[in-house]
Amino acid sequence: MAKIIVITSGKGGVGKTTTSAAFASGLALRGYRTVVIDFDVGLRNLDLIMGCERRVVYDLINVIQGEAKLQQALIKDKRCENLYVLPTSQTRDKDALTTEGVTAVMDELRKEFDYIVCDSPAGIESGALMALYHADEAIVVTNPEVSSVRDSDRILGILAARSRRAELGEEPVKEHLLLTRYSPKRVEDGEMLSLGDVKELLRTPLLGVIPESEVILQASNQGIPAIHMENSDVAEAYKDVVARFLGEERPLRFIQPVKVGFFKRLFGG
């Protein structure tokens, strides 16, 4: 039975799409049949981050409106054998998503895939509600700042009240906290909330910490999911996240400021 995972946050620009691409790729690299869906109608970022924007012909909205078959809209990833992308439309508005339409798409995907990863838009309106409605598990992406933590708290409340599981009185959606854009140096300087602060405020099990890194920008400019950026901290951090999600134990990394070495200090870096 497929598992549906929503990548959500309340706030925009925190790293949901970056995480959706990396996480879905990571699951596929582990051999799971995975599809990642863009719910951010009107913005359409996921296909860019996945590097498949030129191959978009039909999208989620076409499928929902009955203008294309699901098979026509699914784009096979060029790096991972088991991964498909279901892009969204840039020209339609959010009302094009209907509850019945999304449910029908989910039901069909469930038969084909092990994991369905839903990249949520920001906010708490209909688009975000559609993205989280079917979720079995939720990864709440949070940056170490007060406004992001507040919005994550809010979305956790909505998950507990407005998801399909909540409405049917089933076992609640399993919640995971993912702290992204974490800069240990700035935490040390008191410019950002610490990991401890965020955990204390949200009290949701931690799935991982992704450091702030320029590699993310390089990756998105090249259309490569960050998990493929060999030998980078972010790729390692996302691999740890996937491993923990699959039940493996991994110690937390990249949460201490990098000590500048003696020679580097002497000669500059």
Place this chain on the structure above:
Amino acid sequence: MVNPGTESSAPLRVAGGVFTLSILHLESNNPQQLAQRIAEEYRRHPAAADFHRHAPVVLDLSAIPEEAPLALPEILEVLRAAHWFPVGLRNAAPGHQALAQALHLPVLRGQERNAAPQPETPPPAQTVPANPGGLIIDHPIRGGQRNYARGGDLVCLAAVNAGAEIMADGNIHVYGPLRGRALAGVNGQETARIFCMSLEAELVSVAGLYRTLEPGYPLWGKAAQIYSRDEQLHITALNL
């Protein structure tokens, strides 16, 4: 029937519901004085303006003598100008009830008006039954969520986060940090109290008396209780 061709078998859906409303005790029959009192209150507690904005409110007329003339339309005007929504009257003398009916304002049943008006004595405190409407919550209450223990105590075994609101007719106990809003005795129970292990609340209220808090408050982050005495809200440390 709108459509005589089809027979609609479903009955109209009318169901009971219970709502929490603020009760404003009218001090006099003078609308200007009311306007002035509200303005003073908002000046002293700017957060109060926000708290009451668009809040439905019931007017309690127990302090208004039967024979006093009542400029009800003007009073409603004052409330609306302050962004309150008057939704009914209670404890009104028969003459005042008739005025309300003429304005299509519901007359709600509350504690009944004393036969002889005794505005000075407060209504007798009700005794709380053994927590029949009590609510025990064992997960964090998130921003935007609201929980209400109607007719009893509310116990939260986890955090009440900023932007969350918990309400109880009885007492409130919070064993995680209390960071949101907590309102005890919302049906007027003045003996209700709030107990918390870490006071970081945005607002605390007992039986309609309330205050907002900020970091830097002396008992911030401490175990504390909040109660009302002599129409004053008291916050003291829980030194156990």
